[in-house]
Amino acid sequence: MNIISILEKKRKGDSLNQDEIAFFVSSYVNKEIPDYQMSALLMAITIQGMSDEETFFLCDAMLKSGEQLDLSDIQGTIIDKHSTGGVGDKTTLVLGPLLASCGFKMAKMSGRGLGFTGGTIDKLESIPGLEVTMSFDAFKKQVQDIGFALVSQMGNLVPADKKIYSLRDVTGTVDSIPLIASSIMSKKIASSASFLVLDVKVGEGALLKTVEEARRLAFLMIKIGKRYNRKVICILTSMEEPLGYTIGNALEVKEAISMLKHEETSKDFYTVVMEIASLFLIEERNISKEEALKILEEEIASFRAYDCFKKFVQYQKGDISLIEKAPFVLSIQSEKEGYIEKVHALKLAELARNLGAGRLEKGDTIEPSVGFVLRKKVGDFVKVGEELIEVHYKKDVCPKEDILACFQIGSEKKCPQLIYEVLR
Numbered sequence: 309m310n311i312i313s314i315l316e317k318k319r320k321g322d323s324l325n326q327d328e329i330a331f332f333v334s335s336y337v338n339k340e341i342p343d344y345q346m347s348a349l350l351m352a353i354t355i356q357g358m359s360d361e362e363t364f365f366l367c368d369a370m371l372k373s374g375e376q377l378d379l380s381d382i383q384g385t386i387i388d389k390h391s392t393g394g395v396g397d398k399t400t401l402v403l404g405p406l407l408a409s410c411g412f413k414m415a416k417m418s419g420r421g422l423g424f425t426g427g428t429i430d431k432l433e434s435i436p437g438l439e440v441t442m443s444f445d446a447f448k449k450q451v452q453d454i455g456f457a458l459v460s461q462m463g464n465l466v467p468a469d470k471k472i473y474s475l476r477d478v479t480g481t482v483d484s485i486p487l488i489a490s491s492i493m494s495k496k497i498a499s500s501a502s503f504l505v506l507d508v509k510v511g512e513g514a515l516l517k518t519v520e521e522a523r524r525l526a527f528l529m530i531k532i533g534k535r536y537n538r539k540v541i542c543i544l545t546s547m548e549e550p551l552g553y554t555i556g557n558a559l560e561v562k563e564a565i566s567m568l569k570h571e572e573t574s575k576d577f578y579t580v581v582m583e584i585a586s587l588f589l590i591e592e593r594n595i596s597k598e599e600a601l602k603i604l605e606e607e608i609a610s611f612r613a614y615d616c617f618k619k620f621v622q623y624q625k626g627d628i629s630l631i632e633k634a635p636f637v638l639s640i641q642s643e644k645e646g647y648i649e650k651v652h653a654l655k656l657a658e659l660a661r662n663l664g665a666g667r668l669e670k671g672d673t674i675e676p677s678v679g680f681v682l683r684k685k686v687g688d689f690v691k692v693g694e695e696l697i698e699v700h701y702k703k704d705v706c707p708k709e710d711i712l713a714c715f716q717i718g719s720e721k722k723c724p725q726l727i728y729e730v731l732r
């Protein structure tokens with residue numbers, strides 16, 4: 309097969325067939341195609357798009373580039389959730405224990421953060437001692453025993469995605485819908501869950517900026533899921549402001565723990581967790597949303613979900629009492645009175661990353677304790693001198709003016725929409 313003619317075909321906007329896509333992906337994984345030719349294909353796909361059929365072929369080729377987990381000896385419904393990535397998104401840390409305490413089995417693999425979005429594995433590693441790798445047998449046993457395990461890697465799953473994703477990150481091809489769909493679905497199919505809820509984030513702090521784009525991605529992933537006989541539900545949620553009060557690894561873990569301990573939490577974080585969790589219950593038990601929410605509230609109020617989280621941390625050898633605190637904490641007050649009209653999620657995430665909460669480059673070390681605690685969210689009223697945000701940092705300089713500029717304060721009380729749609 310001729311590599312250049314495949315590239316030219318896609319560049320002109322013609323469809324590639326299954327053999328061409330499979331050949332390109334397998335040759336790239338086997339190092340027979342160099343990065344620059346794969347980069348050219350990714351750019352052509354980003355510009356010209358792909359049909360649903362081509363996207364399925366791409367997903368399938370990526371899936372077949374590695375192993376697939378066999379979790380068939382675990383009893384119960386094996387579920388998974390995935391978020392397309394956002395700022396302050398710590399929902400997995402609550403959803404895993406909460407759904408496990410409802411009887412589901414969540415066998416989850418997550419990634420590290422690169423760019424502005426945080427990775428669940430980085431958040432977990434802010435719990436001292438917590439191991440994010442284990443043998444396949446230990447993983448299955450933990451899921452069977454307590455209903456929830458969360459690791460960074462298991463087997464050689466979808467090596468094509470690992471190689472292609474790092475290339476997309478540096479070639480301006482991250483926000484292509486067929487590339488996102490094939491990346492997410494190849495990993496989800498390989499990890500063997502039979503029922504998936506995919507949280508497609510929309511807005512300034514997300515990969516996709518409009519509901520229309522998010523809807524296209526959602527329908528595509530549902531369609532791919534059907535071809536592999538998986539139940540897939542997509543929920544479109546807003547990422548116009550950071551989710552919850554915290555940004556930064558240890559701070560986000562503490563916020564997740566607060567919710568599991570039935571302490572006061574931010575309304576948006578609570579709502580997204582409950583909406584996603586209820587989708588699993590409604591579908592599996594054929595009950596109403598009200599009934600599902602009642603069950604979930606009871607799992608939290610009774611501390612059963614928190615007990616499951618503690619068991620999970622214990623199984624993975626972590627110690628939450630040792631979570632580190634940042635040496636410096638600065639409270640920043642508002643210089644203006646009015647309603648918070650906007651909190652720039654992307655800008656705040658970048659500032660948190662620059663303070664050490666994330667990586668600028670692969671291999672950079674993360675400062676787990678660094679980040680922000682928002683004291684005001686969109687729609688809240690703030691007076692001059694009232695606290696807007698708390699900065700937790702390690703360096704001796706804090707970019708106070710840049711942080712203040714992330715808040716837009718005006719006369720309009722906004723009630724941002726949080727959940728746009730549920731698609732199945």
Ligand code: URA
Pocket residue numbers: 391392393482487488489491492515
């Ligand atoms: N998450 C993924 O796993 N892949 C993408 O391409 C985007 C978000």
